[in-house]
Amino acid sequence: MIAGRPYRSRLLVGTGKFAAHEVMRDSLLASGAEIVTVALRRVDLDRAGEGDVLDFVPPGMTLLPNTSGAVDAAEALRLARLGRAATGTGLVKLEVTPDPRTLAPDPIETLRAAELMVADGFTVLPYCSADPVLARRLEEAGCATVMPLGSWIGSNRGLRTRDAIEAIVAAAGVPVIVDAGLGVPSDAAEAMEIGAAAVLVNTAIAVAADPVRMARAFALATVAGRLGHLAGQAGPGTATAASASSPLTGFLGALGAPAKGNGNGRGTG
Numbered sequence: 001m002i003a004g005r006p007y008r009s010r011l012l013v014g015t016g017k018f019a020a021h022e023v024m025r026d027s028l029l030a031s032g033a034e035i036v037t038v039a040l041r042r043v044d045l046d047r048a049g050e051g052d053v054l055d056f057v058p059p060g061m062t063l064l065p066n067t068s069g070a071v072d073a074a075e076a077l078r079l080a081r082l083g084r085a086a087t088g089t090g091l092v093k094l095e096v097t098p099d100p101r102t103l104a105p106d107p108i109e110t111l112r113a114a115e116l117m118v119a120d121g122f123t124v125l126p127y128c129s130a131d132p133v134l135a136r137r138l139e140e141a142g143c144a145t146v147m148p149l150g151s152w153i154g155s156n157r158g159l160r161t162r163d164a165i166e167a168i169v170a171a172a173g174v175p176v177i178v179d180a181g182l183g184v185p186s187d188a189a190e191a192m193e194i195g196a197a198a199v200l201v202n203t204a205i206a207v208a209a210d211p212v213r214m215a216r217a218f219a220l221a222t223v224a225g226r227l228g229h230l231a232g233q234a235g236p237g238t239a240t241a242a243s244a245s246s247p248l249t250g251f252l253g254a255l256g257a258p259a260k261g262n263g264n265g266r267g268t269g
């Protein structure tokens, strides 16, 4: 549920780095995603040319323009306004990433931009550091979600921020969407298992040898992780002892069959 609108899919996808627009379109379809993010810098805003990335976004998908490339709040707001004028959507994925090496979100400019955009009527989904205090401030500023990073954009390094994301999830009153760095489907499952409302994946799908199949894999992993979360996971046991999962196997020994295993008569696992 984002800004009062329900979605069935908990996987959001990006449109960068695909080898061809056709591969991107087929991958978006395979992902089952309903929300697709597009960098406003890549969009032909006056829609003059043919073969623009937007022409390959399947009909019916919700477009989430992003301010990728913005280095401060003013630039992000300018891009968002251009995007709204061109696409007609008030949704915006806010990204302010002044550091070209890490593409780390600037927390101060991100919060400033969020305040300006909310005041300007946007529905703001901010890409942000995995920082519980910042997440709270963004929520208080009126953002519709928070989107903490799993690891650096495009790094495929997985959920390096797991503990911080658990803290954000525990306190958040808006959906927490883990964005960036999820490299394999099990990363998406892990994010969902710890209570994320959704995940956003781009690079891992786009650069896979078979992007269409990878998109499907992420879709299934996202569902699996969500189900695991809802099912109520048992916590981990101790590192130094097993806990037999088939305690009745000792029963066979009592009937005369040779008892196998650890000799405690309570089964082998």
Ligand SMILES: CC(=O)[C@@H](O)[C@H](O)COP(=O)(O)O
Pocket (backbone or CB within 6 Å): 013, 014, 015, 016, 037, 066, 093, 127, 152, 153, 154, 155, 156, 179, 180, 181, 182, 200, 201, 202, 203, 204
């Ligand atoms: C596409 C987008 O909005 C970015 O935040 C980012 O590209 C997503 O991260 P990955 O590319 O690492 O999946």
